[in-house]
Amino acid sequence: MSTELNKQVAREFFRRFDAKDIAGALATMTDDATWWLAGRPEAIPTAGVKTKAQIARVFQAMMDQLKDGLRMEVTGAIAEGDQVALEVVSHGELHNGRTYRNQYHVLVTVRDGKISAVKEYLDTQHVVEVWFTPQT
Template sequence: MQTSPNRLLALEYLAFIEAGDLPAAMKLASDDAVFWMPNTGDMDKAAFAGFLSAVLPAIRTMKLTIRGVTEDGERIAVEVDGSAELTNERVYKNHYHFLFIIRNGLLHNVKEFTDTAPAIEAFQP
């Protein structure tokens, strides 16, 4: 089975997020990219980078386990299990479904579907 450039791009983005490398992850997105998450709605690239800049320092280590990838042209769907050790000594675990829309070799839309309750509990002060 041949791995497409779109699939590789989506997985590379997740690998950069896992490593906490926000600048590298954002280089994979177009300037007009739109990111969507529960409770935040649509964010442009700058707003999303600002959101992650506030969250990533609270994460000591993160492991994303890819459970499945489905591809349909420019649409890449990725099922992920996540686990993170936080600086507040809590462990955050959640399941994710990402939908990436890729155009011209860059992320154009990223939708992150997840249960918000574990995040609220783990990250609260």
């Protein structure tokens, strides 16, 4: 595939996620896709390498805690070969009153028109504070 088509595939994932179409976002991924999230798994339960099924559960758990989904805006994308590097910003309001806003660098690998691997870099301290720190 061309680099432009690879960018379209990567952007389509985030377009569907932004529209709260998690099943549609997952459909842009290969069955054997992996998703790596930054952080230490002992500190952040969602960190580390996840299978497609595991990341689907992570996404659903997030959606269950959000009032109206998680806005995801791709602000930049460059591609070379089968890889696409994206800058993404997010925003979401949780049912517990907390606000989640993060910035990401996401490295996407595309194989045969679908996402086969993702590496997601983000502010892990913000993840801990918003998603995993008990409210007082």
